[in-house]
Amino acid sequence: MTYMHDTIEQLKQTSPAQSEFYQAVEEVLESIEPLLESNPRYREHAIIERLVEPERQIMFRVPWLDDNGKIQVNKGYRIEFNSALGPYKGGLRFHKSVNGSIVKFLGFEQIFKNALTGLSIGGGKGGSNFDPKGKSQQEIMRFCQSFMTELYRHIGPTTDVPAGDIGVGTREIGYLFGQYKRIVNRFDGVLTGKGSLWGGSEVRTQATGYGAVYFAKYMMEDRDFEIKGKRCLVSGSGNVAIYTMEKLIELGAIPVACSDSSGTIYHKDGIDLDTVKELKEAGSERLEKYLEKHSKAEYTPRDDYPDNGEKIWRYAADLAFPCATQNEVSKEDAEALVENGCKGVVEGANMPCTAAAADILLESRIAYAPGKASNAGGVATSQLEMAQNASMQRWTFEEVDEKLKTIMCHIYQASRDAAEEFGEKNNLVVGANIAGFRRVADAMIQQGVV
Numbered sequence: 431m432t433y434m435h436d437t438i439e440q441l442k443q444t445s446p447a448q449s450e451f452y453q454a455v456e457e458v459l460e461s462i463e464p465l466l467e468s469n470p471r472y473r474e475h476a477i478i479e480r481l482v483e484p485e486r487q488i489m490f491r492v493p494w495l496d497d498n499g500k501i502q503v504n505k506g507y508r509i510e511f512n513s514a515l516g517p518y519k520g521g522l523r524f525h526k527s528v529n530g531s532i533v534k535f536l537g538f539e540q541i542f543k544n545a546l547t548g549l550s551i552g553g554g555k556g557g558s559n560f561d562p563k564g565k566s567q568q569e570i571m572r573f574c575q576s577f578m579t580e581l582y583r584h585i586g587p588t589t590d591v592p593a594g595d596i597g598v599g600t601r602e603i604g605y606l607f608g609q610y611k612r613i614v615n616r617f618d619g620v621l622t623g624k625g626s627l628w629g630g631s632e633v634r635t636q637a638t639g640y641g642a643v644y645f646a647k648y649m650m651e652d653r654d655f656e657i658k659g660k661r662c663l664v665s666g667s668g669n670v671a672i673y674t675m676e677k678l679i680e681l682g683a684i685p686v687a688c689s690d691s692s693g694t695i696y697h698k699d700g701i702d703l704d705t706v707k708e709l710k711e712a713g714s715e716r717l718e719k720y721l722e723k724h725s726k727a728e729y730t731p732r733d734d735y736p737d738n739g740e741k742i743w744r745y746a747a748d749l750a751f752p753c754a755t756q757n758e759v760s761k762e763d764a765e766a767l768v769e770n771g772c773k774g775v776v777e778g779a780n781m782p783c784t785a786a787a788a789d790i791l792l793e794s795r796i797a798y799a800p801g802k803a804s805n806a807g808g809v810a811t812s813q814l815e816m817a818q819n820a821s822m823q824r825w826t827f828e829e830v831d832e833k834l835k836t837i838m839c840h841i842y843q844a845s846r847d848a849a850e851e852f853g854e855k856n857n858l859v860v861g862a863n864i865a866g867f868r869r870v871a872d873a874m875i876q877q878g879v880v
């Protein structure tokens with residue numbers, strides 16, 4: 431019986447039916463085992479027992495009126511996981527799949543991600559099982575207003591600062607912020623990802639995708655591999671995928687495939703990003719419509735995917751960027767990527783690889799960047815937004831972008847160095863988990879038993 435095994439068994443008793451949460455905890459505990467062995471004080475201070483239990487979990491009813499005047503009810507969540515390093519910070523996800531396990535795994539990941547940035551932000555996450563697909567703008571606004579009517583009492587610029595995630599972009603943050611301001615009668619920096627007209631930071635929209643590509647660049651340069659000219663697979667076609675592709679194109683790489691929840695586009699000459707933006711950013715269309723402009727591209731609907739994975743990972747490419755959702759890379763997908771000569775996998779999404787897929791990538795020795803390190807550019811830029819709001823300053827795009835590059839470089843180096851320190855050279859999963867954990871755990875010890 432190992433410490434990790436005992437902890438997971440305990441969680442299964444106390445927090446039943448939360449498979450994604452156990453998966454995230456297991457990965458972290460496995461990685462930090464050597465640190466726990468060499469530093470008994472982490473066990474003496476019951477750091478693991480305290481870390482896996484959120485400081486506060488808020489669940490609430492979100493009633494709203496649809497366009498037919500019918501009352502609809504959704505579940506709302508905010509998990510305030512750990513505030514050892516600063517105010518709870520993390521996004522809100524609106525997606526029909528959201529449940530207690532998903533919000534909890536995301537919140538848990540956020541603790542270590544935020545620690546890795548080197549900034550003063552704790553970990554939190556929230557959301558709702560509200561499905562924005564097919565809803566009118568008015569319905570989305572009414573839903574956001576109702577969600578904030580409960581959430582406002584739990585958040586604040588130095589308490590808990592939510593942001594966006596799947597299904598929550600600048601428009602939703604606008605509706606949430608408007609309702610917060612109306613209730614409390616204060617213009618607080620209580621959300622990030624705000625519109626640039628009213629307190630939002632430059633680069634926040636681009637930050638997660640740009641940050642992932644900066645991370646990829648630093649990681650691949652260390653392996654004498656240039657990104658320029660390389661063919662890339664980028665799953666998803668939302669915020670993170672779009673700005674991953676934009677930065678890749680800017681650096682001379684060629685994204686050849688992207689996807690949405692209905693299907694995958696493969697365009698061997700390179701994805702036309704303007705068309706994707708038109709369909710997905712300006713509108714809320716299905717990606718299949720890409721074919722109307724590019725008849726030579728190939729579209730595979732989800733029904734025709736391989737039984738054991740996603741179509742996108744079966745194409746040959748030099749680099750892969752999973753930027754859609756959790757567990758979107760199966761063991762078989764990872765095997766296909768390795769067999770097809772992929773040299774690096776960089777996670778834009780949170781926990782996009784199943785545990786078995788991550789094992790395949792680590793065993794293959796190809797470069798593998800875990801999301802909590804490579805997608806931290808979004809939350810880091812959110813903290814830059816908080817800093818600007820608090821000091822009533824506004825920095826230029828170039829200033830914020832420079833800071834983002836520096837932070838991503840720091841995260842890469844901290845993860846790489848921690849991996850080497852524990853004899854796991856190139857294992858950035860171990861490195862990121864140890865570097866993130868150590869910072870949070872040390873802060874918790876210094877703050878006593880709370």
Ligand SMILES: NC(=O)C1=CN([C@@H]2O[C@H](COP(=O)(O)OP(=O)(O)OC[C@H]3O[C@@H](n4cnc5c(N)ncnc54)[C@H](OP(=O)(O)O)[C@@H]3O)[C@@H](O)[C@H]2O)C=CC1
Binds near residue numbers: 666669692753805
């Ligand atoms: N936004 C941010 O700043 C950050 C986001 N992340 C993570 O990045 C990921 C993407 O978030 P974000 O881009 O903001 O979300 P968006 O809502 O903007 O986009 C999500 C995209 O993923 C697609 N998608 C969802 N499920 C699947 C699937 N099974 N297969 C293929 N495509 C799928 C959606 O397709 P469809 O249009 O059909 O729904 C959509 O194109 C999430 O894991 C999120 O937690 C991490 C750090 C920060």
Ligand SMILES: O=C(O)CCC(=O)C(=O)O
Binds near residue numbers: 543
């Ligand atoms: O910008 C933020 O605060 C949160 C971003 C986020 O949710 C994430 O990093 O997964």
